[in-house]
Amino acid sequence: LAKTTQPISMDSYEGQEVNITCSHNNIATNDYITWYQQFPSQGPRFIIQGYKTKVTNEVASLFIPADRKSSTLSLPRVSLSDTAVYYCLVGDIGNQGGKLIFGQGTELSVKP
Amino acid sequence: AAGVIQSPRHLIKEKRETATLKCYPIPRHDTVYWYQQGPGQDPQFLISFYEKMQSDKGSIPDRFSAQQFSDYHSELNMSSLELGDSALYFCASSLTGAAPGNEQFFGPGTRLTVL
Numbered sequence: 001l002a003k004t005t006q007p008i009s010m011d012s013y014e015g016q017e018v019n020i021t022c023s024h025n026n027i028a029t030n031d032y033i034t035w036y037q038q039f040p041s042q043g044p045r046f047i048i049q050g051y052k053t054k055v056t057n058e059v060a061s062l063f064i065p066a067d068r069k070s071s072t073l074s075l076p077r078v079s080l081s082d083t084a085v086y087y088c089l090v091g092d093i094g095n096q097g098g099k100l101i102f103g104q105g106t107e108l109s110v111k112p
Numbered sequence: 113a114a115g116v117i118q119s120p121r122h123l124i125k126e127k128r129e130t131a132t133l134k135c136y137p138i139p140r141h142d143t144v145y146w147y148q149q150g151p152g153q154d155p156q157f158l159i160s161f162y163e164k165m166q167s168d169k170g171s172i173p174d175r176f177s178a179q180q181f182s183d184y185h186s187e188l189n190m191s192s193l194e195l196g197d198s199a200l201y202f203c204a205s206s207l208t209g210a211a212p213g214n215e216q217f218f219g220p221g222t223r224l225t226v227l
Contacts, residue, residue, distance in 0.1 A: 046215045049215070
């Protein structure tokens with residue numbers, strides 16, 4: 001599975017847009033890019049997934065450039081409740097039994 | 113909507129004891145995963161089952177075993193417990209072919225403390 005690199009931590013204020021960039025230089029043709037969110041002592045929660053270009057849902061947007069060697073998770077107008085660890089995962093998730101390989105996530109702290 | 117159920121939520125054991133963690137996936141989900149998350153660490157994949165057959169294996173110690181039963185619930189059996197086994201154990205389930213690609217739904221976890 002492709003190795004990912006993302007910032008260890010980020011700080012933001014309520015109402016701001018937060019962009020977390022993940023590098024995955026060795027991404028393979030069949031790999032998808034998936035982001036999970038985890039609050040302390042809770043299981044990770046799926047946020048968004050994409051293959052290329054831009055994907056948007058009610059929670060976030062995911063921007064993927066043409067070379068797919070990086071991706072950016074965008075959280076619009078964050079609130080205190082968005083304080084969590086965000087994981088970028090890259091892999092052939094489409095296969096059955098597709099395990100998730102968590103690397104070091106980004107600890108986002110939202111301040112009032 | 114029904115979620116993944118894990119029991120017990122908390123478990124305290126002594127070294128060298130055994131423990132059994134249970135997981136009840138979301139109805140109709142065909143794949144179950146087990147993850148271990150130590151204090152301050154990222155979740156680590158242990159093992160997964162697809163349609164009651166082991167489908168993948170990660171960094172699961174030989175002292176651990178798991179199975180999925182005919183009703184799709186899964187159990188993680190842990191023997192000869194060590195202090196280092198203290199962690200949060202998450203179970204997740206997914207439905208193959210569901211969009212987006214095999215989104216995994218995590219349970220609330222079982223916090224195992226080994227004394």
